[in-house]
Amino acid sequence: MRSTIRLVVKALVICSLFSVTLVFAQDKQDKQGSRNAEVINVAVAANFAAPLKAYAEQFSRITGIEVNVTVASSGTLFAQIQHGAKFDVFLSADTARPQALIDAGKVHKDNMYQYAQGQLAFVYASDISPHIDAKPHKEEPYKEESIYLYKLVKQVTTTGSGKLAVANPLLAPYGEAAKNTLTHLDIWDEVQPSLVVGKNILQAYQYFTTGGVKGAFIAYSSVNIDSTVNTSIPNIHVIRVPEAFYQPITQALVINSNSKAVITPNVFNTLDTSDTKGVEHLTELTILPSHLFVQYLLSDAVQSSLPRWGYKRSVSAKASNEKASSTKSSEPT
Amino acid sequence: MEIFSSITPGIIDAVWLTLKLAFITSIILLAIALPLSWWLANWQGRTKPLIMSVFALPLVLPPTVLGFYLLIAFSPESPLGQLWYNLSGNMLVFSFEGLVLGSVIYSLPFALQPLYSGFVQLDKRYLEIAYSLGFSNVERFFKIVIPLCKAPVVAAFGLSFAHTIGEFGVVLMIGGSIPGETQVLSIALYEQVEALAYDQAHVLSLLLLVFSFILLAALYRFNGIAVSRSVNRS
Numbered sequence: 001m002r003s004t005i006r007l008v009v010k011a012l013v014i015c016s017l018f019s020v021t022l023v024f025a026q027d028k029q030d031k032q033g034s035r036n037a038e039v040i041n042v043a044v045a046a047n048f049a050a051p052l053k054a055y056a057e058q059f060s061r062i063t064g065i066e067v068n069v070t071v072a073s074s075g076t077l078f079a080q081i082q083h084g085a086k087f088d089v090f091l092s093a094d095t096a097r098p099q100a101l102i103d104a105g106k107v108h109k110d111n112m113y114q115y116a117q118g119q120l121a122f123v124y125a126s127d128i129s130p131h132i133d134a135k136p137h138k139e140e141p142y143k144e145e146s147i148y149l150y151k152l153v154k155q156v157t158t159t160g161s162g163k164l165a166v167a168n169p170l171l172a173p174y175g176e177a178a179k180n181t182l183t184h185l186d187i188w189d190e191v192q193p194s195l196v197v198g199k200n201i202l203q204a205y206q207y208f209t210t211g212g213v214k215g216a217f218i219a220y221s222s223v224n225i226d227s228t229v230n231t232s233i234p235n236i237h238v239i240r241v242p243e244a245f246y247q248p249i250t251q252a253l254v255i256n257s258n259s260k261a262v263i264t265p266n267v268f269n270t271l272d273t274s275d276t277k278g279v280e281h282l283t284e285l286t287i288l289p290s291h292l293f294v295q296y297l298l299s300d301a302v303q304s305s306l307p308r309w310g311y312k313r314s315v316s317a318k319a320s321n322e323k324a325s326s327t328k329s330s331e332p333t
Numbered sequence: 334m335e336i337f338s339s340i341t342p343g344i345i346d347a348v349w350l351t352l353k354l355a356f357i358t359s360i361i362l363l364a365i366a367l368p369l370s371w372w373l374a375n376w377q378g379r380t381k382p383l384i385m386s387v388f389a390l391p392l393v394l395p396p397t398v399l400g401f402y403l404l405i406a407f408s409p410e411s412p413l414g415q416l417w418y419n420l421s422g423n424m425l426v427f428s429f430e431g432l433v434l435g436s437v438i439y440s441l442p443f444a445l446q447p448l449y450s451g452f453v454q455l456d457k458r459y460l461e462i463a464y465s466l467g468f469s470n471v472e473r474f475f476k477i478v479i480p481l482c483k484a485p486v487v488a489a490f491g492l493s494f495a496h497t498i499g500e501f502g503v504v505l506m507i508g509g510s511i512p513g514e515t516q517v518l519s520i521a522l523y524e525q526v527e528a529l530a531y532d533q534a535h536v537l538s539l540l541l542l543v544f545s546f547i548l549l550a551a552l553y554r555f556n557g558i559a560v561s562r563s564v565n566r567s
Contacts, residue, residue, distance in 0.1 A: 075527035100529065161409055161424045164363065171527045196427045196509030199527070206401075207509065211410035212426045 046092035048219030088290035117251030117312035119220035147239035156215030165216035180246035268299035366444035374452035395501025451485025
């Protein structure tokens with residue numbers, strides 16, 4: 001017994017010594033590798049974490065600026081920033097929290113930008129099948145979709161557990177959109193006893209993937225759209241909820257600074273990122289790294305790739321070009 | 334008195350639900366932990382350290398991770414969830430019964446530890462005397478052991494009760510925040526913080542703190558040594 005304990009303690013000591021050595025070695029390497037590199041800290045709402053990490057990687061490759069990404073819920077990040085967390089950029093899942101930071105005087109009023117539009121989806125298990133053979137009418141848009149979704153929801157609330165998962169409408173924009181949709185279908189009051197509420201869209205999805213519920217309203221971005229983006233889960237059906245059924249899910253970011261940021265003109269729209277000259281040109285710019293990152297997120301290249309992640313672009317191609325071509329009308333205050 | 338205006342019927346529901354959950358969980362835990370810890374304290378097998386470790390594991394796993402596995406285990410597609418559904422006709426996940434089972438697993442070490450150390454320190458001569466007087470095993474346990482170990486029993490009950498009141502991660506994963514069924518105080522509190530309703534959150538936190546403080550103070554007052562020992566240990 002005692003010898004076992006001694007052995008375990010020895011092993012622990014050796015392990016910890018080994019890991020300390022590793023950490024120091026790693027630290028040294030980092031310092032050598034990026035002696036002059038700049039680092040920005042970005043906070044992102046959980047639903048946009050996967051695309052942001054991919055974009056941040058591309059951004060670092062182009063500019064050499066390192067991006068540290070922190071993932072949490074919008075509400076948590078908001079509370080942290082309000083109490084002094086040093087994030088350079090905050091990507092919220094809604095527009096309310098960025099606006100609240102502006103109202104609280106933490107952020108300059110012009111530092112808020114819409115960066116993506118979320119889309120609502122309904123997932124249901126393969127044993128749910130409303131028998132529907134009618135085809136959509138062209139005269140009455142979404143009538144068939146309404147009936148179809150209505151039948152699906154009804155089926156979900158009467159099959160197996162009879163539970164239906166949504167994100168909390170008070171906390172998550174997608175939860176609110178789900179409520180909008182169920183209200184639109186005139187079924188919100190009826191499904192109350194069947195609702196299980198996740199703290200966010202990912203948890204609602206988790207209730208579904210672990211088999212607790214047969215159907216869930218989630219973000220279109222969290223289901224398998226592009227096989228390179230997400231791993232697929234077998235035996236699920238996904239339908240995109242028509243946008244007419246819910247209030248738009250606009251996601252906005254803020255540059256966490258009291259002084260006005262310079263975003264225009266967008267250097268990335270005129271930049272061939274495969275050209276090394278372009279990269280050299282970028283390093284000569286005097287734009288702050290965090291401003292450059294936001295420019296990148298709003299650039300045509302990023303915005304036009306948003307559908308691949310299940311989002312709609314929030315900056316139209318035209319607006320994006322206009323921003324690029326407009327002259328330096330805004331100076332820092 | 335203005336702060337009390339934010340106490341809504343929903344919050345009263347959540348408080349009541351939390352107390353009910355903590356009480357039922359602690360009663361069940363006592364029923365499990367009393368015989369279990371007595372057996373552990375009197376057993377000297379080679380595999381004892383392994384068995385002890387298994388029962389202490391809920392201390393190690395992050396509550397949300399433990400909750401995730403309970404979510405899988407309680408789902409109607411798992412054997413356990415299916416068995417429960419066949420027996421009771423209800424789902425285990427997203428139900429009060431599921432929360433009780435989850436809390437029992439989560440708080441087990443807190444009931445086990447004080448009882449185990451109490452039983453280990455018990456002077457065995459009392460039992461030998463009782464044996465020579467012809468007491469049966471059951472009689473010895475209830476007439477000698479329990480009265481002598483009153484302090485650890487109270488500590489086990491109080492600690493599991495307090496731990497269940499503060500439980501968050503597990504309930505978050507398996508609860509589904511259904512008002513009156515699974516929306517306990519800590520979940521309601523979390524939702525208010527996330528919804529930026531800080532005033533309400535402050536009131537709730539204050540309630541939770543004051544209540545827990547009174548509970549713990551009472552525990553320490555009645556048997557300080559037993560509680561502080563087991564708290565230090567865990």
